[in-house]
Amino acid sequence: MIVLKLGGSVITDKERPETLDGDSLKQATDAVASALAGEKLVIVHGGGSFGHHNASEHGVSTTEGTHDAAALLDIHGAMKTLNQFVLSRLLERDVQAVPVHPLSTAHRDDSGDLELPTGQIETMLEEGFVPVLHGDVIAHAGAGATIVSGDELVVELARALEADRIGLCSTVPGVLDADDAVINRISAYGDVESVLGASDTTDVTGGMAAKVRALLALEAEASIFGLEGLKSFLHGENAGTTIE
Ligand SMILES: Nc1ncnc2c1ncn2[C@@H]1O[C@H](COP(=O)(O)OP(=O)(O)OP(=O)(O)O)[C@@H](O)[C@H]1O
Numbered sequence: 641m642i643v644l645k646l647g648g649s650v651i652t653d654k655e656r657p658e659t660l661d662g663d664s665l666k667q668a669t670d671a672v673a674s675a676l677a678g679e680k681l682v683i684v685h686g687g688g689s690f691g692h693h694n695a696s697e698h699g700v701s702t703t704e705g706t707h708d709a710a711a712l713l714d715i716h717g718a719m720k721t722l723n724q725f726v727l728s729r730l731l732e733r734d735v736q737a738v739p740v741h742p743l744s745t746a747h748r749d750d751s752g753d754l755e756l757p758t759g760q761i762e763t764m765l766e767e768g769f770v771p772v773l774h775g776d777v778i779a780h781a782g783a784g785a786t787i788v789s790g791d792e793l794v795v796e797l798a799r800a801l802e803a804d805r806i807g808l809c810s811t812v813p814g815v816l817d818a819d820d821a822v823i824n825r826i827s828a829y830g831d832v833e834s835v836l837g838a839s840d841t842t843d844v845t846g847g848m849a850a851k852v853r854a855l856l857a858l859e860a861e862a863s864i865f866g867l868e869g870l871k872s873f874l875h876g877e878n879a880g881t882t883i884e
């Protein structure tokens with residue numbers, strides 16, 4: 641059972657609002673289609689140039705909420721548009737991809753903890769579908785609604801579904817050190833904290849530092865790699881940086 645995140649920065653052009661990176665999305669969906677051999681796979685995608693701009697315009701983040709339904713529709717609408725592109729490309733390659741929209745199923749409690757039911761996802765997997773979730777805006781007790789990042793969903797899914805392999809495909813070939821070389825393994829946050837930054841572009845959910853922190857909290861090993869590492873990861877080989 642694999643949980644794979646396709647970073648928004650990979651499948652979109654993060655410099656331009658609501659613009660797809662069609663070639664990269666095709667490369668990613670081709671890799672998924674060629675690697676699927678009866679293996680259970682859940683895909684989560686991020687926002688990239690969809691969602692982050694909308695969230696930022698409405699002042700909404702993972703902790704700052706809104707009670708404005710129009711803001712929810714704007715953010716959720718952008719993410720659904722991107723989700724539809726991802727689904728279409730996967731379906732074109734005969735991957736039996738189906739959407740799961742977090743706004744309709746997940747929420748945060750009043751401590752901000754994510755609650756994500758997975759019964760429908762498990763049933764989809766049993767029935768041979770590939771569930772495709774995405775970063776979204778979700779109801780948040782006491783705060784209206786806040787953003788849930790694709791990375792948070794990956795961590796929660798990996799825990800709940802006891803994933804064997806977790807992969808984050810991002811725009812970088814792995815976590816980079818101060819000389820821009822890929823760090824092979826990370827086992828403690830303190831070892832890499834000084835080189836971890838936020839995202840270079842508009843991103844309300846935290847960039848690389850938040851990814852590494854969240855993946856370190858997991859039991860299973862996870863990998864962060866670029867598009868060129870996706871095929872290797874899906875075939876069970878090492879790719880990019882391993883977080884243990
Ligand atoms: N040490 C580091 N190594 C690699 N990338 C880093 C590092 N520090 C900061 N970054 C930034 O983190 C970015 C990756 O995080 P980002 O959240 O933008 O990616 P994503 O998950 O692919 O996209 P999205 O959040 O839109 O889904 C890189 O593009 C880079 O700008």
Ligand SMILES: C=C(C)CCOP(=O)(O)O
Nearest residue numbers: 686687691775789790845
């Ligand atoms: C900003 C929104 C709505 C989605 C954020 O998801 P991410 O790109 O995985 O951080």
